[in-house]
């Protein structure tokens with residue numbers, strides 16, 4: 195405000211105040227400023243973190259009024275029709291479709307030459323190396339992309355967590371050389387021996403977990419711990435297991451929470467003290483339920499049951515909650531102090547996704563029955579309550595969300611992350627239907643219906659890429675409800691692509707399990723688009739901000755570690771022609787949620 199515009203009265207009182215202020219002793223003025231800043235800070239903290247989260251309320255599992263309690267017909271078809279969605283009544287599941295499906299399904303190549311039992315044995319570095327010497331043209335291109343990514347990281351970001359390929363420097367997140375740990379098994383699988391030795395030398399001489407850093411328990415477990423153990427299972431280098439044990443002994447303190455059953459989200463690697471981040475007292479559902487494969491694997495390798503017991507307590511606890519609530523879909527948040535669920539969005543995307551993945555994958559690892567049972571029931575619940583199909587020509591099947599403010603309808607939003615589900619469903623079809631069927635001739639219709647859902651969802655994920663201007667998918671897609679012209683659209687805030695793996699991961703499973711060439715074609719289209727729009731000449735690939743503008747994709751200047759750990763690995767394995775290797779991978783191992791392979795223990 196211009197002082198000249200003030201009324202004379204106001205003007206004089208302003209100067210009076212100013213004079214009084216100046217006459218105050220210096221220490222008092224300082225003290226008053228500190229008090230003022232403190233009040234201002236507390237107020238903004240409240241506004242941003244407390245008030246904005248007040249819609250998160252604890253769900254008491256025994257409370258009859260629980261908004262999200264099952265009530266099987268809560269999402270009433272009539273209300274859904276009002277929104278003009280096809281009622282989610284298993285649209286793809288009538289008897290004829292299934293019969294037709296059984297008749298037309300072929301035995302995929304990986305099973306055709308399943309003659310002896312030699313594929314029960316563990317897979318070795320040597321086998322991957324031999325296969326890489328016979329690789330096809332597509333694999334050569336993908337191997338070159340792995341090398342190009344590795345070279346950029348090695349040259350500009352060595353020892354740091356991630357590469358910033360445009361500015362040619364590194365970026366730390368946890369400070370443990372994450373890209374190296376996450377890439378180990380990819381280098382072995384692609385037969386890149388020299389690069390693997392570079393990584394191994396760094397691990398021997400430079401790697402330390404004695405860092406005073408609060409790391410995310412889940413991310414560090416799935417990327418670093420599993421990165422080390424997966425490579426150890428392939429090449430048997432002792433140092434990898436030693437480092438994994440050291441890391442596991444730090445990460446296991448995530449479970450030192452008051453509830454015991456629900457771990458904290460973060461742990462300090464040095465002090466081993468775990469806690470929630472200041473801005474977020476809750477833990478994510480997916481994070482607490484997606485570390486069990488890794489800790490169980492560590493228990494088997496060390497003969498120390500405690501890793502498995504502590505982490506599996508979470509799965510058992512969630513299983514009990516589900517039984518009590520009779521609801522197989524879970525919200526995004528759970529409280530590590532009370533163990534209570536927090537009412538929040540029901541989604542197969544961020545913060546919930548891999549809970550469903552690990553229900554089944556833990557079953558593959560252990561054959562513990564309740565996991566399979568919960569998995570089958572949760573897929574049924576997904577079909578009943580979250581699946582919908584657009585009404586236009588494309589008839590895109592998607593998995594939507596249920597949001598708190600409108601629990602009666604399906605919110606037509608799907609994260610790219612949801613594309614993982616096709617791969618998990620296909621894996622279930624492989625183990626529970628296809629392999630037994632191959633021997634006994636008895637079909638399991640539950641899992642045949644799962645494959646149908648997997649294929650329909652993958653088709654939608656394909657369009658998420660195919661219908662953008664760059665051929666790359668956005669982070670989140672929306673689907674038209676009434677609109678037959680616009681079946682799929684992208685919000686301006688969701689146009690980024692982070693080099694994510696979920697779609698090509700599913701293509702790897704779908705191709706080898708069905709033998710359908712279209713899945714390789716789709717994978718090549720995605721790879722070509724990554725090459726064209728995300729490759730950085732000096733080394734590495736970058737995440738981008740805008741999949742809609744081929745002339746300006748707005749590089750974000752980051753190469754996430756899952757690009758090498760998952761996206762490129764799954765692409766390379768998608769084009770693997772050595773059926774014996776693929777069969778061993780599927781029959782004897784389970785891929786963790788970061789693409790690392792852990793042996794089955796059954």
Ligand SMILES: *[C@@H]1O[C@H](CO)[C@@H](O)[C@H](O)[C@H]1NC(C)=O
Nearest residue numbers: 253254255256257258532534
């Ligand atoms: C949940 O509700 C039951 C019955 O109303 C009550 O006994 C119990 O103390 C509640 N638990 C929590 C954690 O609020």
Ligand SMILES: *[C@@H]1O[C@H](CO)[C@@H](O)[C@H](O)[C@H]1NC(C)=O
Nearest residue numbers: 566626636637638639640641
């Ligand atoms: C299919 O598999 C499920 C889970 O193992 C089982 O409960 C069901 O009985 C099986 N159905 C058939 C027809 O074998």
Ligand SMILES: *[C@@H]1O[C@H](CO)[C@@H](O)[C@H](O)[C@H]1NC(C)=O
Nearest residue numbers: 659660662663664665719720
């Ligand atoms: C979209 O799919 C069609 C048909 O498979 C293909 O010809 C085309 O190249 C794809 N476009 C992109 C950008 O991937």
